[in-house]
Amino acid sequence: MIPVAFDYQRPTSVDEALALLEEHGDEAKLLAGGHSLLPMMKLRLAYPSVVVDVGRLSDLSYVDDSGDQLAIGALTRHRDVEIHPLVAEHAPLLAAATGHVGDPQVRHRGTLGGALAHADAAGDHPSALLALGGSVVVRSAQGGERVIEADDLFTGFLESSLEPTEMIIEIRIPKHTGQGWNFQKFNRRAQDWAIVGVSAQRVDGGARVALVNMHPTPIRAVAVEEALADGADAATAAELAGDGMEPSADLNAGVDYRTHLARVLTRRALQAAGID
Amino acid sequence: MEITVDVNGTSHTHDVEPRTLLVHFIRDIAGLTGTNIGCDTSSCGACTVHLDGEAVKSCTVLAVQADGQRVTTIEGLAATRADGADGMHPMQEAFMNCHALQCGYCTPGMVMASVSLLDEIPNPTEAQVREGLEGNLCRCTGYHNIVKAVLAVAGGER
Ligand SMILES: Cc1cc2nc3c(=O)[nH]c(=O)nc-3n(C[C@H](O)[C@H](O)[C@H](O)COP(=O)(O)OP(=O)(O)OC[C@H]3O[C@@H](n4cnc5c(N)ncnc54)[C@H](O)[C@@H]3O)c2cc1C
Ligand code: FES
């Protein structure tokens, strides 16, 4: 299987990449790690006429300490996020979620910016970003820079609030140093995507909880968070995982089973994060 | 588009369509057919090669993405022996000695993934080997002997 023919561009700077997006609009697609885009192009579910390869823009591969947050370059590969000491110290939930992505070969190529821009409800990173209360910095040639909070990023099935001319430049993660957290991923085979997954991060006064593959978009388990804030115990709050969500049914799981998984995994995640 | 890829120390310059997959470049243009295509959907790992020293699935990389980079395939692995001596790479020897292959279809990818694994975790536990090879499927061996082979190279069984 090979993709439909396309015009290939390899800009040498972010500005050049943004100019290409401005020029070609929604005919163009950025190529970062290519581990979501290329499979879709091979299956001909995506057929951009211009592919803008930003994979070599190594200035956008970094993890920096910027005070009360971590700043992670959009092109930082999963493997580099997974093993970075700053991530381990200040956002271990992100390291764990990243370590569960695909397999080592996938993690050598895929990037954090690509995973978030792809906005896949089945993806592990979006749930971690939601639970950590992170944000992304996006830039376009005409519009300059803006910051999108995780809660405003995921708008529909594989859809984000990014404009076609915008590129994610940086991901910002508030530090959660020394606070309880847990990541749960349930799948049948080692390298698979989650049938259901849970990111739980303790914060002052409760926890932020986000679910994988329980809705057309990555989603926060708001009912669980509110119950915890009102003093419910983990087991009681976890019963509300899935409330207000519309999980899909597929070969791996029907709606009832997915909802059951969400409850059990949320309870496990909360308890492992140190919430009784 | 004209690209130059160093494959196993030999520079290959060719005019390719941007949609050419790296695995097709390796097999059809460089003529190195040791790298197999199993699934073509980034699931099986049969096409695993090293791109700038790291294991990647070459069915999910465009040849143009490897322009100017270094690729090592199973044919070039022996030449990367740390001691520079002739003969197979220790991982290849261990696969042979531990009977870590039957039909052999997964083997080139499995060996390349195993070498990359030990580059990152020189002294893995058995569990780390099993997890580290999760991207590579073998339909014959049941994996046990593959895991033994990797552990043998890592410094003996434990
Ligand atoms: C076999 C396999 C198994 C996988 N398993 C998992 C899994 O278990 N869990 C999981 O979460 N993921 C999994 N993935 C997906 C993987 O994490 C991808 O790497 C990731 O989703 C996309 O990142 P990328 O850098 O490869 O993006 P690309 O494929 O390069 O791009 C994806 C999309 O984002 C856009 N884009 C990329 N970078 C930017 C940017 N900086 N700004 C704006 N838009 C951008 C592209 O235009 C494209 O539309 C798997 C992939 C494969 C092939
Ligand atoms: S052929 Fe590339 S992973 Fe199966």
Ligand code: FES
């Ligand atoms: S030896 Fe036959 S697939 Fe592994």
